[in-house]
Amino acid sequence: MAGSGGRDRAVKLAVRDVRIGYRERRNGRFFAAVQNLSFEIKDNEFIAIVGPSGCGKTTFLSAVAGLIEIASGSLELNGHAIQGPGPDRSLVFQQHSLFPWRTVTANVGFGLEAQGRLDEHGRRRVSDLIELVGLNGKEGKYPRELSGGMSQRVNLARALATDPDLLLLDEPFAALDAQTREVMQEELTRVWQADSASGGKTALFITHDVPEAVYLADRVLVFSASPGRLVESVDIDLPRPRDPGVKRSKEFAELNDHVLGLVMQQAAISRGGAR
Template sequence: MGRVEISHISREFIKEDGDRVVALSDINLSIADDEFVSFVGPSGCGKTTLLRIIAGLDKASSGEVRVDGSLITGPGQKVGMVFQEYSLFPWRSVLSNVAFGLQMRGIPKEERQEIARKYISLVGLSQFEQSFPYELSGGMRQRVAIARALATDPDLLLMDEPFGALDAQTRNHMQCELLDIWETKKKTILFVTHSCDEAVFLSDRVVVLSPRPGVIREIINIPISRPRDRTNKEFIDLRRCLLEMIDEEEREEERIKCKSGNL
């Protein structure tokens, strides 16, 4: 399970000076069960805002999101989220962090620890279950965050630049780890990234958003079979296409700012 229907989502903010800011405008998108979809676009295009609306952490100004036919009105069991900052409790061990969501649902201690250990093993950290976040590397902390999100068995996993703070080698390794988990657990994943390389490497489809107000400019299918070779010509051509598309959007945004006198 994990089918997502995003219908006519718009989001407006009112700034302190009273100005109205349109972050997203009329976003419509259907996402299939077990699909891996990435969102790319210039900074400020509303990628994270859209993810937060899907998670039920933010309210749309108009439109609706449904997961497996159920309307999203707030955080719930169908959706798990992984943030860039890890968001682990520093006073809790790895085991206790991963079991936290299960504890909040009232699952007995022995059962939740058994479930948590299964997911800790899935991300390759069984020997660190009694360690604390400060004792782990950035990549290991992000593995813990992924295990915690998966432990509650959501239909949909949302990931907001989860590897953005990692070095290049660790980031590439974590991308492969994530694909292994995705293929094992068969979850629908929506993934926000600034990296076109990462989007092409991971995704079934890549959604390109325009600068504010964020609208869907293009949806790119990635037909390359997995595992993917970053030196493959088709891979390189798709990455170049995405980069050129985003660069063009950013140049257009600069022209609009200059014309309006905001620069």
């Protein structure tokens, strides 16, 4: 499962000339958050999007999730235009999105329940996932009894439960402390590799943490300063399965420096524009 070996795979998500923005309420002027964005994601690829803050990466993810509409261009999943949320996608939220009145099990099962799929098979899937993300014995706990890391495990399991075609992750580890984040990055690679027999689902991961992106992804997309467009797509040829030791390798350092350089360059542009 080398990262760049997917040239012959089917296209999962096709992004063509996408522009997303909103009209200002006062003067009706259109403000573009994302513009001239074009790229493709292949089946089973793990993609990370990095960019300076405010570059529209979360906006783009919301559009893929179907929560907001695109202004122009086309956004196609498996050849069909994305119109609103669908069971073929699920989203791992940043934080504070677990229902505090539901136990771990009930939270993980919410997606299946909402889609009317919480039958015998669905319930087994929920308990399998709880075990996979390492929450054995916590099934009956409520979110306020969980640490930040455990909450995000539940969040991940909830997103995986509906068995989505495309897994969207919106800075899921941003609010965690440094050690927990490292552990969760490792856990995510493990879960992602373990959950599907075909070697992982297609995943789109938003982060502002460059080492995290390089460690997790098959390909890192660097977004420009606002309005966001694609600056460069960097193939991460690190072998899988990856363990945290890979972060100390020379190849990792080179890729990391390259991506970090691109992001810093864009951040400088966005600071210059703000002045």
